[in-house]
Amino acid sequence: MGAIAVQHRSVVRPDRKAGYMHEIDGVRGIALTLVMLFHVFGNGRVSGGVDVFLVLSAYFLTRKLLGFFDRPEPEGARKRPGVWLRKHFIGVSTRLIPSAVIVLAAVLIATWLWLPATRYLQTFREVFASALYYENWELISSQLAYGAAGPDSSPVQHFWSLAVQGQFFLVWPFLALALYGVFARAGAGRSTFRRVFLGTTLVLTVASFVWALVLVGADQTVAYFNTFSRFWELGAGAMIAFIPASVFAYGWVREAGVWVGLAMILVCGFIFDGAREFPGVAALWPVGASLLVLFGATRGAPDGWAARALSVGPVRFLARIAYQLYLWHWPVLVFTMRVQGETTVSWGTAVFIAVVSFALAIATERIVSTVSRRSLGEWSWPRAAAVPLAPLLLLAVTTVGWAELVDRQRHVDLAAAAQLSPEQVGAGALLGATEPLNPDPDVGFLPTPTSAFIDLAPIYNKGCIQSHRDxxxxxxxxxxxVDDFGRERTVVLTGGSFSVQWYPALRRIAEQQHWRLLVIEKDGCRLTTDQTGDTCSEWNSDVVRTIASYHPDLVFTLGSVVSFEPGTPEEIPRGMIEQVQRLGEHGIEVVGIRGTPKFPFNVPECLVEHGTDMSACSLPRTSKLTPDFFGTLAADLPTNFHIIDLSDALCGPTRCEPVVGNVLVYRDDGHMTNTYARTTEPALLAALRGVAPQLFAAEPAQG
Known part of the structure; x- marks a missing residue:
């Protein structure tokens, strides 16, 4: 949103407005074009252009606010902040929202045409979040990472920066008005208000920068999207607005500042990997570059080479369509890659994406600017307000309604999966079979691919699983x-999501055998000593003590690691063995279950795309599971470590299929669905009886 807020100054000719900053149009157009070029030609690399917009948008909004407060009123008249706010928000939203609605509506249509149904709900949520300017928080909530563009990237992921700027644009005027009401109206005077406003901005900026450093070190992905860790970039631009205009008198130092700042912006994407380093210390580079440009830019008539060079027609044209270009280029990129099935962009494809993005940006800008000029210049404020609000409301209602239908159907599917028919036997089709059994084409499988991703072990609904974040x-x-079926036997389940996926079967066994089942789990974190430098290391340093405090009869955990990477052999990392040995020092027996196969694709999405062609979504068993893997390692394992291998309940002798016994095996690229995990109970029970007979030797009496 901030990119837009300053964008429309470009349609004002240099001689029409005193204090107009000619260099800013050029820098804005160049920086936004760099964002597109790096995304399209650089396979998603971050250019730093967004950081430039954060600074510029905050500068212009703050300057506008200070101009309102400093403007003298006729004698006896009082400032009318309500009128100012109404004009301000109608003006900004009328210029910004229609373009965003057009792009978001196009994304919904493209989603229906080209994305698998498994992606519908998350896309709908993000479109709605983008329309209401909280996409950055939606991305944090949905645990998406900002990486290189790919066919699985969100088509509206780039709206995160507009959300950060939009939140600033919404809150900042009210903060200023609150400070003005407290100090200026209390008789302290406008000068006192300015000092307090500046001091508040400085404190908030410093606090945000410190928080950004902390959060980047803890969880850079969250820091990248977080409004509070990004505020310091906005605050830096806001503080420049407090410097009196007289300080910016033109000179060769100012001219040099503009050129140096522009050069820094041009090379930023080549020097820094912003997706991995921003908004930490590295972000000082694009922020500092923006401040140099602001400090050196002329006010009023163009003076100097920089002002003239950056206000020529082609550069001003880039500035005029910059916002629309930013909106269009990312979904065009993502959907083009999706349709072509590419994970990287060739130069020919990149040129096509750039041309289409420019064409759509030009068309959108012309349509919106025509409507905006008429609504703001000729219509009453209620009619003008309807220009952005009516399409926004229509988009929101459409998105919410469509999402509700999809979500309702998913839960209907899961309810059906909870009551499998006699023909839907899951792992039972493989146990004792010499060849994998193909599902009867007349009997559908459950859960459906569109509901598979949320078919999780129910323990995740209890709020006691530690987050994977740092x-x-x-x-x-x-x-x-939460599963106390008896106190004579205690079993602990731990070791990451690939252990907890067995919870449905293990819980049923615990209920039948009257065990107390504890789950001690941090997602993404195996029971190991070799994951260091993050909260997984912290968790592992204390988990053995915690487990031992419950005096369990058995710990159930992951026994081997099957890699997602092709050609990487299955292994038992030394760190896992060391944790097992530590448990052994407390006299605790450990059962490790073999890792499940990892697919190079999302299995439910593959099924949506290939329909009844199950073979397209299967893989050779030996490509992931090493034959006689544990037989060669048995002598080297700790005496308290017992391995069970249920891969025969997942794969046939030669292939690992996506659907077994009319039940969908995988909910993503490697985790079992809750529905299929339930069908593995007989196999898991038999395996546990073989390696841990002490759990079954003397079952406690009921009642």
Whole structure:
């Protein structure tokens, strides 16, 4: 949104407005074009252009606010902030929202045409979040990472920066008005208000920068999207607005500042990997470059080579369509890659994406600017307000309604999966079979691909599974003590999501055998000593002590690691063995279950795309599971470590299929669905009886 807020100054000719900053149009157009070029030709690399917009948008909004407060009113008249706010928000939203609605509506249509149904709901949520300017928080909530563009990238992921700027644009005027009401109206005077406003901006900026450094070190992905860790970039631009215009008198130092700042912007994407380093210390580079340009830009008539060079027609044209170009280029990139099935962009494809993005940007800008000029210049404020609000409301209602239908159907599918028919036997089709059994084409499989991703082990609904993130507090060991079926036997389930996926079967066994089942889990974190430098290391340093405090009869965890990377052999990392040995020092027996196969694609999405062609979504068993893997390692394992291998309940003798016994096996590229995991109970029970007979030797009496 901030990129837009300053964009429309470009349609004002240099001689029409005193204090007009000619260099800013050029820098804005160049920086936005760099964003597109790096995304399209650089396979998603970050250019730093967004950081430039954060600074510029905050500068212009703050300058506009200070101009309102400093403007003298006729004697006896009082300032009318309500009128100013109404004009301000109608003006900004009328210029910005229609373009965003056009692009978001196009994304919905493209989603229906080209994305698999498994992606519908998340895309709808993000479109809605983008329309209401909280996409950055939606991305944090949905745990998406900002990486290189690919066919699985969100088509509206780039709206995160507009959300950050939009939140600033919404809150900042009210903060200024609150400070003005407290100090200026209390008789302290406008000068006191300016000092307090500046001091508040400085404190908030410093606090945000410190928080950004902390959060980048803890969880850079969250820091990248977080409004509070990004505010310091906005605050830096806002503080420049407090410097009196007289300080910016033109001179060769100012001219040099513009050229140096522009050069820094041009090379930023080549020097820094912003997707991995921003908004930490590295972001000082694009922010500092923006401040140099602001400090050196002329006010009023163009003076100097920089002002003339950066206000020529082609550069001003780039500035005029910059916002629309930013909106269009990312979805065009993502959907083009999706349709072509590419994970990288060739130069020919990149040129096509750039041309289409420019064409759509030009058309959108012309349509919106024509409507905006008429609504703001000729219509009453209620009619003008309807220009952005009516299409926004229509988009929101459409998105929410469509998402509700999809979500309702998913839950209907899961309810059906909870009551499998006699023909839907899952792992039972493989147990004892010599060849994998193909599902009867007349009997559908469950869960459906569109509902598979949310078919999780129910323990995740209890709120006691530790987050995979690396934010402060995420290294604490949490205990899920919700399945107490008897106290004579205690079993602990731990070791990451690939262990917890067995929870549905293990819980049923615990209920039948009257065990107390504890789940002590941090997602993405195996029971190991070789994951260091993050909260997983912190969690592992305390988890053995926590487990031992419950005096369990058995710990159930992951026994081997199957890699997602092709050609990487299955292994038992030394760090896992060391944790097993530590448990052994407390007299605790450990059962490790073999890792499940990892697919090079999302299995439910593959099924949506290939329909009844199950073979297209299967893989050779030996490509992931090493024959006689544990037989060669048995002598080297700790005496308290017992391995069970249920790969025969997942794969046939030669292939690992996506659907077994009319039940969908995988909910993503490697985790079992909750529905299929339930069908593995007989195999898991038999395996546990073989390696841990002490759990079954003397079952406690009922009642």
């Amino acid at each position: 934010e402060p507090g995420d290294g604490a060991v949490l205990v899920c003590d």
